[in-house]
Amino acid sequence: MKPNHLPKNPPHDLKQLHEQVTTKLSQANYRYTDNRRRLVETLARYGRPVTLPDIINADPALAQSSIYRNLELLENIGVTCRIAIGSEHAHFELAEQLVGHHHHLICKACGTVQDVHLDLQIESLLEESLAQIASRANFSPLHHTLDLHGRCADCK
Amino acid sequence: MKPNHLPKNPPHDLKQLHEQVTTKLSQANYRYTDNRRRLVETLARYGRPVTLPDIINADPALAQSSIYRNLELLENIGVTCRIAIGSEHAHFELAEQLVGHHHHLICKACGTVQDVHLDLQIESLLEESLAQIASRANFSPLHHTLDLHGRCADCK
DNA sequence: CTCTATTATAAGAGTGAGTCTCATTATCAT
DNA sequence: ATGATAATGAGACTCACTCTTATAATAGAG
Structure with a gap:
């Protein structure tokens, strides 16, 4: 698994990140909607695993059900990753494919x-x-x- | 953290396990009831992290609410450990203090x-x-x- | 041995993170 | 434009887990 060892994207590199996500989405025949852009950007800005309340807090216009739906979709195409901490909330972050192991x-x-x-x-x-x-x-x-x-x- | 490196108890060593649990419980002023004995024994027999359904499956006489309550109590005194896998159910096993890192x-x-x-x-x-x-x-x-x-x- | 205070049990009600439904909206291809 | 498909979001729903509460078991005092 080579991609795991890519260096982590610096946080200012949003443009390149969006390009990578665009590619992955279009390969899977999905659209890079505004909702998804903002979700990816929120995760990138945090730069660490965050919970759903964290995401809504950073961008209150996003709807809970849409966030969950898109996080699942993005996880399936290797953009996002869900991790199980002991906490009551799951944590989400950009996949290692994008930010490195x-x-x-x-x-x-x-x-x-x-x-x-x-x-x-x-x-x-x-x-x-x-x-x-x-x-x-x-x-x-x-x-x-x-x-x-x-x-x-x-x-x- | 020395205790983490103790060798894992062989599964037949139930007697010693019960002794250790007895000590820990009495130090915390708790009783080693039949329910708790059976719970500890079930975990020991599995020898790997299991879910609540697994536990009930192995000993259907145990009540769900009692299992959860006792797992929490046992976790607090270092007998048991809860781990968060991605699964819908949490997993439980004997603490590393007892079975080794x-x-x-x-x-x-x-x-x-x-x-x-x-x-x-x-x-x-x-x-x-x-x-x-x-x-x-x-x-x-x-x-x-x-x-x-x-x-x-x-x-x- | 009682008796009493304390601890443990278990059925089921309650909680809340996460999922599903479905009517509405946005976008693409032609 | 227009029809077909994809995406959205409000809220109903699910289900693992927790909490409540009435009952049962146990330890210790006398």
């Missing part, structure tokens, strides 16, 4: 999630080791998630 | 979760690297989770 710092107190990158050397050692484990268990690996739980700077 | 293979198709152990050497490299990342972000780490997503032997 990364991991999360999850604050047990406030629930905020922050993106971090692991040293490339350890990342590849890890992948090797996981591949071994998978083959031993006759398991076809697709991707891994590595989260660090604790307390963020603001909460300690 | 481990990771998960998560099947995207059937949702089954399987425990696996990472090579100790890589595990400690990983912890070092995570500690570095945490200190750089002024984050107080408590524990990490590492899951491999893919398709299990039965589903591919």
